[in-house]
Amino acid sequence: MKINHLFASTATALMATVSVGFVAEAGTIRHDRSDSLYRNLAAGFPSVGYLSARNSAGGWGCSGTLIARNYVLTAAHCVENSNVFMNQGTFLLGNQRYSVNGVAANSNWFSSGGNLGLGVDLAILSLSSSVWNVNPAMLYTSRDEDLKVGTYVGFGATGTGDTGYIRSDSVKRAGQNIMGVGTRLGWSDRLLVSDFDDPRLARSSDPLSQPLNLEYQLGPGDSGGGMFIDGRVAGVHSFISSTDGATNADYGDTSASVRVSSSANWIRSAANYLAQLLGRSNPTIASSSGTTSSGAGWNQQADSPLLDDDNWFDDSISVESFILDELELADFGSGLVFDGENLREPQSVPEPGMVVGLLALVGLGWRSRKQSKAA
Incomplete structure (x- = not known):
């Protein structure tokens, strides 16, 4: 087992x-995607x-x-x-x-x-x-989050699905996953979850195992950040989980956020x-x-540069x-x-x-x- x-x-x-x-922290990304794509997506979530x-x-x-x-x-x-x-x-x-x-x-x-x-x-x-x-941000209070596209946004440690998280740079990144209600993975329905899919090993029979263009996995430091559906905050990053004995945000690990609608x-x-x-x-x-769309939309608010000073x-x-x-x-x-x-x-x-x-x-x-x- x-x-x-x-x-x-x-x-x-x-x-x-x-x-x-x-x-x-700020999450791991696909091994075959540029980190700049994730940073650019995060700019839409000031x-x-x-x-x-x-x-x-x-x-x-x-x-x-x-x-x-x-x-x-x-x-x-x-x-x-x-x-x-x-x-x-x-x-x-x-x-x-x-x-x-x-x-x-x-x-x-x-x-x-x-x-x-x-x-x-x-x-x-x-x-x-x-x-x-x-x-x-607006709160997402619809109860239709299951199988919608969610966008995780946060700061901190990053790497790729092949390496897991390897460094912390306090840079804001965002990535997307297909979300599921926590009961799909045996947890509370007050959680929303996703898995970090390796595009080389996707299982078409599993609705959560559909790697997106900017597939993403939470990592140490993303805690407390927002998971957005259709531009509204639908989850609060809480924890990551693994089945391979190494909970390091590599491919196969799971992200979980507290469900805002609950x-x-x-x-x-x-x-x-x-x-x-x-x-x-x-x-x-x-x-x-x-009624909402597929969840693929995100906020396009006026963006400002982040401060380098994080200890004031x-x-x-x-x-x-x-x-x-x-x-x-x-x-x-x-x-x-x-x-x-x-x-x-x-x-x-x-x-x-x-x-x-x-x-x-x-x-x-x-x-x-x-x-x-x-x-």
Whole structure:
């Protein structure tokens, strides 16, 4: 029987029974395609930026998608280290740097011990100032993602399908895959998945095994970035998985993103909650549902060059952090009905000094037949 390896970001030693990996960076590409094609595709997605974060344990990087003028959608494992939130952060978007002043993460990520397979690896960042030079991405709320073309966008480690990821250069890349609901591969339907198809070995009988012109695989550092369908953000990069024992983003590995259409209520309410706590009005988070095309379209927003500096922090800005249930934000102007746990007060966050000094993001593996690592 094949062993499928979950690759989770790691900042600490885990039990031997739990599979461990690293966070995704900017993804691997086809061996027979130019890297410039992937970089050019990424230029159509200026709403995806780079998150530089740190706490007392050190610093790390991730990706995220602007969904409102002051709010960024990312992964829960991108905002904490050993269950302790970052205490400083900068989001780099276009030619501007924005300080992070608030974080809300899905409580189910923590209560499940960082179970990647549940599709709850979500967080919202609040920015201290508004973004005006880039248009926020719309949420994809249609429930028709299965077998659509999705475009992954993010930063970090890259290589080819033959080599796996071999270097990290913090360059934004984008690539495309045929997406499937997570149940196709035995995971939650709150995930969207794809496999990295070798064009020399494609299986026509498998609907996911259809290599696209810019076929792509998430790698360490892409975590928190956006997967887009028809120009709307439909997924948040969470983890990669393998069946060959080497979860290195080579051909045959699998990418998984948290399904936005399953979590749109939480996303909106978490942003509203942060807005209330920070004394702001509720943000405008646009979405679109209904019949869509094949998914091959993508945003063509005004593009700006990215900064080379990825380690700038405003020491005068502290980050307010909250762990939020599916239901607890219903009273903060969302007007939505939620499914999930009972209402409760936000949990207090341990002080950063309690963290063991390790530098990566934490994403705890989950026990199953599959072994994955966070994207």
